[in-house]
Amino acid sequence: MRQFAVxxxxxxxxxxxxxxxxLRAEGRLSRVEIAERIGVSQPAVTHAVRTLVExxxxxxxxxxxxxxxxxxxxxxxVADSWYAVGVQFDLTATTIVLEDYAGNLVSSAHRSGVxxxxxxxxxxxxxxxxxxxxxxxxxxxxxxxGIGLATYGPQDRERGMxxxxxxTPQWRGYPLTSTLGDMLDVPVLLEHDATAAAIGEMATGQxxxxxxxxxxxxxxxxxxxxxxxxxxxxxxxxxxVDHITVVPGGRDCLCGGRGCLGAxxxxxxxxxxxxxxxxxxxxxxxxxxxxxGVTDFEILARASRDGDLEAAEMLDHSAGLLGSASVxxxxxxxxxxxxxxxxxxxxxxxxxxxxxxxxxxxxxxxRDLSMPRxxxxxxxxxxxxxxxxxxxxxxxxPLP
Amino acid sequence: MRQFAVxxxxxxxxxxxxxxxxLRAEGRLSRVEIAERIGVSQPAVTHAVRTLVExxxxxxxxxxxxxxxxxxxxxxxVADSWYAVGVQFDLTATTIVLEDYAGNLVSSAHRSGVxxxxxxxxxxxxxxxxxxxxxxxxxxxxxxxGIGLATYGPQDRERGMxxxxxxTPQWRGYPLTSTLGDMLDVPVLLEHDATAAAIGEMATGQxxxxxxxxxxxxxxxxxxxxxxxxxxxxxxxxxxVDHITVVPGGRDCLCGGRGCLGAxxxxxxxxxxxxxxxxxxxxxxxxxxxxxGVTDFEILARASRDGDLEAAEMLDHSAGLLGSASVxxxxxxxxxxxxxxxxxxxxxxxxxxxxxxxxxxxxxxxRDLSMPRxxxxxxxxxxxxxxxxxxxxxxxxPLP
Numbered sequence: 001m002r003q004f005a006v007x008x009x010x011x012x013x014x015x016x017x018x019x020x021x022x023l024r025a026e027g028r029l030s031r032v033e034i035a036e037r038i039g040v041s042q043p044a045v046t047h048a049v050r051t052l053v054e055x056x057x058x059x060x061x062x063x064x065x066x067x068x069x070x071x072x073x074x075x076x077x078v079a080d081s082w083y084a085v086g087v088q089f090d091l092t093a094t095t096i097v098l099e100d101y102a103g104n105l106v107s108s109a110h111r112s113g114v115x116x117x118x119x120x121x122x123x124x125x126x127x128x129x130x131x132x133x134x135x136x137x138x139x140x141x142x143x144x145x146g147i148g149l150a151t152y153g154p155q156d157r158e159r160g161m162x163x164x165x166x167x168t169p170q171w172r173g174y175p176l177t178s179t180l181g182d183m184l185d186v187p188v189l190l191e192h193d194a195t196a197a198a199i200g201e202m203a204t205g206q207x208x209x210x211x212x213x214x215x216x217x218x219x220x221x222x223x224x225x226x227x228x229x230x231x232x233x234x235x236x237x238x239x240x241v242d243h244i245t246v247v248p249g250g251r252d253c254l255c256g257g258r259g260c261l262g263a264x265x266x267x268x269x270x271x272x273x274x275x276x277x278x279x280x281x282x283x284x285x286x287x288x289x290x291x292x293g294v295t296d297f298e299i300l301a302r303a304s305r306d307g308d309l310e311a312a313e314m315l316d317h318s319a320g321l322l323g324s325a326s327v328x329x330x331x332x333x334x335x336x337x338x339x340x341x342x343x344x345x346x347x348x349x350x351x352x353x354x355x356x357x358x359x360x361x362x363x364x365x366x367r368d369l370s371m372p373r374x375x376x377x378x379x380x381x382x383x384x385x386x387x388x389x390x391x392x393x394x395x396x397x398p399l400p
Numbered sequence: 401m402r403q404f405a406v407x408x409x410x411x412x413x414x415x416x417x418x419x420x421x422x423l424r425a426e427g428r429l430s431r432v433e434i435a436e437r438i439g440v441s442q443p444a445v446t447h448a449v450r451t452l453v454e455x456x457x458x459x460x461x462x463x464x465x466x467x468x469x470x471x472x473x474x475x476x477x478v479a480d481s482w483y484a485v486g487v488q489f490d491l492t493a494t495t496i497v498l499e500d501y502a503g504n505l506v507s508s509a510h511r512s513g514v515x516x517x518x519x520x521x522x523x524x525x526x527x528x529x530x531x532x533x534x535x536x537x538x539x540x541x542x543x544x545x546g547i548g549l550a551t552y553g554p555q556d557r558e559r560g561m562x563x564x565x566x567x568t569p570q571w572r573g574y575p576l577t578s579t580l581g582d583m584l585d586v587p588v589l590l591e592h593d594a595t596a597a598a599i600g601e602m603a604t605g606q607x608x609x610x611x612x613x614x615x616x617x618x619x620x621x622x623x624x625x626x627x628x629x630x631x632x633x634x635x636x637x638x639x640x641v642d643h644i645t646v647v648p649g650g651r652d653c654l655c656g657g658r659g660c661l662g663a664x665x666x667x668x669x670x671x672x673x674x675x676x677x678x679x680x681x682x683x684x685x686x687x688x689x690x691x692x693g694v695t696d697f698e699i700l701a702r703a704s705r706d707g708d709l710e711a712a713e714m715l716d717h718s719a720g721l722l723g724s725a726s727v728x729x730x731x732x733x734x735x736x737x738x739x740x741x742x743x744x745x746x747x748x749x750x751x752x753x754x755x756x757x758x759x760x761x762x763x764x765x766x767r768d769l770s771m772p773r774x775x776x777x778x779x780x781x782x783x784x785x786x787x788x789x790x791x792x793x794x795x796x797x798p799l800p
Binding site: 154163164210222226231232233234235236237238239240241242243244245246247248255256257324327328329331332333334335336362363365366368369370 | 554563564610622626631632633634635636637638639640641642643644645646647648655656657724727728729731732733734735736762763765766768769770
């Protein structure tokens with residue numbers, strides 16, 4: 001039985017762990033640069049690097065030729081020392097990625113979602129899919145540091161279980177992470193899909209350390225990163241944007257309310273609305289797939305991109321409502337940066353980004369303090385699965 | 401020139417400071433109890449108490465007779481060692497409170513608001529009002545630890561200035577805290593009115609350390625406390641609930657949007673809506689005051705309490721919209737406790753509490769995890785000014 005340490009935020013202050021994360025974000029660095037980045041003394045960095053080298057996680061090599069002064073050795077992570085698996089699943093799709101210890105994408109796979117499968121069958125199937133991915137990449141299971149599992153909520157993140165009866169009542173309270181961890185003999189970290197995407201976005205270094213995320217797959221989720229850490233709230237189910245009322249008295253929502261963002265503007269809602277237009281359905285060939293609107297939404301997005309005015313109007317309506325909800329999110333969390341990510345933005349991303357930014361730049365309460373900006377995620381389709389892998393790399397330490 | 405240390409959150413871990421706060425919240429405690437409450441060793445508490453006693457901030461006296469074992473001496477704060485002033489002001493009203501070092505209310509005063517006064521004149525007037533309050537209470541100015549100043553935003557809290565041109569362009573960037581501090585020779589801490597009320601509510605010990613606050617005066621503000629600290633966001637202007645859209649396409653709002661919570665449901669909005677009903681205006685004698693609806697709202701609240709159905713309907717409409725915005729706030733910040741406070745809840749509090757709770761208990765996304773509850777603040781009228789004073793007591797240390 002291999003041993004791992006799973007870190008909470010509180011213990012991440014160790015210089016060695018911070019050195020790992022800065023090397024993962026920036027690649028090769030000298031000891032001096034590491035010391036500057038993580039704000040500790042040279043001797044502390046020397047000690048930390050020695051520890052990492054001894055444990056096979058980093059190596060020193062190469063020489064950086066400087067204009068003046070002595071050449072310095074560069075530290076880099078040993079990319080093939082360990083690997084992390086990231087999984088994002090929901091009812092309609094499962095995405096699995098494999099990342100090496102430096103955070104490079106090794107491979108990825110798309111599979112069907114859990115549908116209405118019971119949780120044990122789903123866990124068995126997921127373990128098999130993960131083994132397949134490792135086999136295909138010739139990565140031995142004993143080099144895997146852990147599995148990051150990103151999915152919808154509400155979750156009991158600490159206990160590693162969903163607390164929703166979706167898709168079936170057995171899912172509520174089923175020990176998802178411990179079951180999967182026992183099958184694969186590794187730590188499994190549960191995370192919200194939107195939060196995982198936010199962690200992954202932060203790991204790319206493109207957006208700083210305080211920003212919001214709107215994650216759109218079949219439904220719409222949200223996450224907020226403040227000073228480098230996810231805002232968690234009471235039960236780690238924060239930034240639930242799906243039920244912001246955008247059309248009072250509008251369509252019924254599962255939450256018991258009406259006109260919620262999810263019921264009016266999600267890809268599922270857009271596909272439901274499109275199905276009410278027979279000519280549009282016939283012209284674009286909608287309604288052929290049973291995947292809760294995912295395929296229809298993508299068809300509409302491509303048609304819109306290619307000049308179909310009716311499809312464009314459907315998406316523009318949704319994007320406008322998302323813009324309104326984004327104003328609320330930026331106002332409440334006092335943010336000036338919003339990242340749109342998730343598989344629904346694969347093709348529709350530029351249209352939504354432009355529309356949402358227009359709304360928040362004319363309506364966000366603190367726009368006079370700093371003009372809010374809206375960005376598309378680096379890789380909307382893989383964002384959540386890669387963030388889940390990133391979470392493992394940041395939080396799981398192999399013990400000697 | 402007297403010397404003070406103004407603490408940031410990071411330095412509040414000192415045992416002496418934590419002992420001060422637990423004594424302020426709970427009154428007399430034995431050293432053993434203090435050690436339990438703040439989670440440090442007995443010797444550390446003994447050292448901390450000795451420091452506080454030497455500096456005249458606490459004393460040990462009395463004997464607690466226990467069923468078994470030796471009697472123990474009790475530690476208590478020296479209530480008249482120092483004082484803090486708390487001020488809440490906006491355009492229509494100014495509330496000033498004086499608290500002693502144990503956090504007891506010594507006196508309070510209500511004055512007119514700043515109206516359209518320029519900021520320097522307002523600061524001079526405020527300094528005079530504070531001196532009057534100290535004179536009336538026979539508290540010498542040199543025993544005042546600081547002034548807590550709670551008001552609307554957006555603010556630059558660190559620099560102690562408003563960054564809004566309300567009520568006049570000169571207010572934007574005017575050095576409010578440094579000017580007032582120079583006049584009175586004490587530290588002045590700026591804070592959002594809603595956040596100050598939340599800090600004060602936490603000091604009462606009635607609501608735990610993670611909760612949301614809706615603060616209603618002329619307009620509507622919000623604040624969130626997580627694990628004992630205010631959620632700040634990017635610019636300390638977080639939890640801006642005033643512009644949550646509650647009626648799409650509704651009344652114009654100053655933010656540039658339409659149908660915002662503030663424009664549809666605030667006391668000002670309720671009074672504007674009431675003014676459109678001539679019979680109601682005549683029956684209740686509305687429209688006699690120029691205070692932005694504050695008086696009219698209070699008249700409506702009393703009429704509603706006394707059985708006037710039309711007045712009740714006006715308030716119920718507002719409370720329902722506030723309930724909807726509260727669902728959004730609880731969902732986004734993942735909270736299960738909401739406190740309604742601020743002067744507008746003086747009479748209308750019970751009606752709003754009941755209505756808002758009904759909405760959030762049927763609609764909050766995580767109600768299956770724990771049923772959300774809605775509470776009225778301990779003292780809605782003084783909440784923000786007392787919280788501003790509490791902020792001074794918690795953050796300003798007199799130096800020897």
